[in-house]
Amino acid sequence: MITREELYELVWSTPGWRAAPAFDVTESYLIRVCRRLDVPRPSRGYWAKSEPARALERRPLPPAGPGIPRFWSKSTRPPRPRPPRDEPRATSRPKKDRGPKHPLIADAELHFQQAELGPDGDYLKPRKKLVVDVTASGSGLAKCLAFADRLFRTLEGRGYRVVIAPTFELSRAALDPRQGTPACALWSPWRPTVVFVHTMPIGLAVAEIGETVEVQYAGYGNFIAKEEFERKKRFGPTWKGKRPVPGGRLKLTAYSPLNGFPWSREWSETAGTALDDGLEEIAAAIESGALELLAMLERSGR
Numbered sequence: 001m002i003t004r005e006e007l008y009e010l011v012w013s014t015p016g017w018r019a020a021p022a023f024d025v026t027e028s029y030l031i032r033v034c035r036r037l038d039v040p041r042p043s044r045g046y047w048a049k050s051e052p053a054r055a056l057e058r059r060p061l062p063p064a065g066p067g068i069p070r071f072w073s074k075s076t077r078p079p080r081p082r083p084p085r086d087e088p089r090a091t092s093r094p095k096k097d098r099g100p101k102h103p104l105i106a107d108a109e110l111h112f113q114q115a116e117l118g119p120d121g122d123y124l125k126p127r128k129k130l131v132v133d134v135t136a137s138g139s140g141l142a143k144c145l146a147f148a149d150r151l152f153r154t155l156e157g158r159g160y161r162v163v164i165a166p167t168f169e170l171s172r173a174a175l176d177p178r179q180g181t182p183a184c185a186l187w188s189p190w191r192p193t194v195v196f197v198h199t200m201p202i203g204l205a206v207a208e209i210g211e212t213v214e215v216q217y218a219g220y221g222n223f224i225a226k227e228e229f230e231r232k233k234r235f236g237p238t239w240k241g242k243r244p245v246p247g248g249r250l251k252l253t254a255y256s257p258l259n260g261f262p263w264s265r266e267w268s269e270t271a272g273t274a275l276d277d278g279l280e281e282i283a284a285a286i287e288s289g290a291l292e293l294l295a296m297l298e299r300s301g302r
Helices: 004-011 016-023 027-036 051-057 103-113 141-157 226-231 275-300
Strands: 161-164 193-197 200-217 223-225 240-255 264-268
Touching: 004 016, 004 027, 016 027, 051 200, 051 240, 103 141, 103 161, 141 161, 141 193, 141 200, 141 240, 141 275, 193 275, 200 275, 240 275, 264 275
Parallel strands: none
Antiparallel strands: 161 193, 193 200, 200 223, 200 240, 240 264
8 A cells, every 4th residue: 555645755756667566567557546646747758857857847746635545555446547648638729739740840859859968968959950949858848849839830820831941041049048157058950940921031949948946966977956955865065056957938939030130029938827828929929020020121221
């Protein structure tokens, strides 16, 4: 028998494929147990992240609501979910989210899933350089690509083509989603991802914001979040500092890829607002920006 609290500590400290055999069950069965007991689990890619990033992602155990068991034993069979999903099925998902993925996203998924971590140790660095402009950690990749896919299809639904820039004459802006002063540069594509609005190119970059957190040296070249350091009851002198760590919030930057004609707009997620909620407003702002750029070009005589 295991309590909700014990199960919560187990799934956040040990990968499911290692924890499940201790109860003589499969990992998928253990996931069903977590759902039945309303125990949050790490998202996909959690164990590939650094310890500071894991500390930020860990979600608290909610109080047991009415009808939620306080413990589980193997003799208590959890119900088989319908449909089998990690999260409840959305009931208000717009129809535009259904259907084939945008070609840029379908191509990018394979390259990013096979990517290694960059020199910063948190963000992915795909080997391919002509790929969609997305900057994400392993755990934030799916969310970034899903938002980019919905954004691209929203824009193309208005009749605007989203592609990787066909020429190096269109320049990618110097963008970094991390807060503070990062110690090293992040991966960036060779060419920007652009949407052509009224023949005007607008650069698009989707990124996972790097939140600044306090870290402490934990040995062997590793720095972990201060909360994680204290939770593991470490002691003794250690180096302390701050560093940006991907926190799961998204940021979209739309900008002018034309040298000498500056224009940009940014949208960042907040605790209560998702970027998905404002896709139509974002598309309208991008249209407006394209008209502003067109007016700049006309005034310059180009």
